[in-house]
Amino acid sequence: MVTDDGMEWALCNLGDLYYSQDKLDEAEKMYQRALQGYEKAWGPDHTSTLNTVNNLGLLYKSQGRLDEAEKMYQRALEGYEKTWSLGHTSTLDTVNKLGLLYKSQGKLDEAEKMFQRALQGKEKAWGPDHTSTLDTVNHLGLFYADQGKLDEAEKMYQRALQGYEKAWGPDHTSTLDTVNNLGLLYKSQGKLDEAEKMYQRALQGYEKAWGPDHTSTLNTVNNLGLLYADQGKLDEAEKMCQRALQGFEKAWGPGHPSTLNTVGSLGNLYNSQGKLGEAEKMYQRALQGFEKACGPDHLSTLNTVGSLGNLYNFQGKLDEAEKLYQRALQGFEKLWGLDHTSTLNVVNTLGNLYNSQGKLDEAEEMCRRALQGYEKALGLENVTRHRPALKAIWNLGRIFAAQGHLDEAKEMFSRARTGFQTLLGPSSDVCRRLDLSISTIILRKVNEEIFLSPLLT
Structure with a gap:
């Protein structure tokens, strides 16, 4: 006979499975059922209850329901602080998640405070070279990179990279993820040769670890395509983007957001090549796909709206461009x-x-x-x-x-x-x-x- 606790545990596991399959509505139903059961059986501040609250926060963030996600994380954080203490790893993990959420909301001061709190807590609890500490170091690097604080970002990435190489080795996927982040950073700094070295190292590592058609491999293939475009190596860029697109279509299907991101990248490439008709087709395909998969006000949808607006602007279709920019602006203001x-x-x-x-x-x-x-x-x-x-x-x-x-x-x-x-x-x-x-x-x-x-x- 399955106990009440066993039933909630099974519901949570089923929610995790649905979440991993991007079946977010089904996942929410499972988490909500589990939460109600735990609250009834154990109370609002039991760790099993709080873990499910935390999972709901992750789910709402994935759905773009950021205010609801914040409420879940805040509830989980207050519960963990009460149950476990300020420096417990479960508390610190939720602090780190709140940092990521605040970053998504554009609350940059609050985000940095959360990341710094998580980092200091993990350094004290685990030490400066523990992989959980390094994960937060990496998140701080991403945060600084988004703010344009590229020197600070590079310091964080380099620290994370050295730590991961020591803890996991040069070819571990966490190491390679940071190598890839460094490639993105160097590209932002205009250090294109250094960026290419990072991407090539990440690509070779991913191909060895995951194979040529794994999504992590394909993401780096796509990054290399974008880099080659910036270097003016347009033929090589197109080959990389086409490889990434074919791989994502096979792995995820034609309407998956990762596939559509690469469609958008191809649109950018064709735009750079002066193939404006092909570029418009790619942008239109990406826009229609994102609207269907993610909704009209999703970030990926709005970014594609902006790209299409840029194309019309370049073509001198200023009225059409203005309409798209206004749509993008209203969406970003809302989001x-x-x-x-x-x-x-x-x-x-x-x-x-x-x-x-x-x-x-x-x-x-x-x-x-x-x-x-x-x-x-x-x-x-x-x-x-x-x-x-x-x-x-x-x-x-x-x-x-x-x-x-x-x-x-x-x-x-x-x-x-x-x-x-x-x-x-x-x-x-x-x-x-x-x-x-x-x-x-x-x-x-x-x-x-x-x-x-x-x-x-």
Whole structure:
């Protein structure tokens, strides 16, 4: 005969199975039934109850129900603190999960506090080189990378990598995951050769550990494709993206989000190659797939909306682009809030579009909003190391130049140039373009002074 506790245990296991199969509605039903049983049998603060509350938090986060996830995590955390203590590993794991959730919500200060608390607790409980400690180090690296704090991110990744290599060896999947993260970081820093080395190492390791068609292998194949595109190796890029797409279609099916992400990557590649018709087909396929699989306001859906808007913008279809950007903006505001960096990226893009349309007042309003938001989210000292924020500064320079506000334009161009010099080096194409813009502004000011000088004497 199955006891009540055994029944709840079975329900939880069934919920875990459904969760692993992406059957989230079925998983929720199992977790809810288990939770009600545990609450009745053991009370609201029993560890079995709290573990199920924690599982529901994970589930709600996967569904994008972030407020509900936060309530579950907060309940679990308060229960673990009461039952186990502040420094118990179950408590710290939930603290770490709250950090990840706050990061998703754009609550960056709260997220960093949770990660730092989890890290300090795990260092004390397990030591600095325990794999659970290293997992939180890696999460901090991801957090700093998202904020544009690339130096801090690199330190975290390097610490995690050295720890994993010591604990697990150079070819363990946790080691390889961090190698892959370092590849992403180096790509963001414009260190494309170093990024390629990381991706190649990760790819060889995944192929050895998991095989050529495992999803972790395919993710790195896709990353390599994106890198080759940035390096201008478009044929190699297409081969990688096609390999990733075929693998994901086989592993997950044509409508799975991982498959659709690669479809979107191919759209970006075709866009870079000037194959705009093929690019539009890929974006449309990805958009329709994400709308069906994830819903119209899911992050992946909104990112694809933005990519399609960028394509129409490039094609000069400005009205169509504006509609898509407005849809993306409304979605991000609903999903992340007004001041999240992803929201601000769309605000900045809209400002650039309005500038192209000659709507200078609207353009200035959008770009000022974006810059003020970046300064608030990232801090003044980090804005000049964050590429999207630098683009907002650059866009404001263009707008001021179009308005004839030459001093303000020069200030913005100079500020953007200083930031891009730090990120990309003084000889980068971006810095050369900004140098030209600054020289043009100086020449315009000189010409104005020459023109006005007779009137002033």
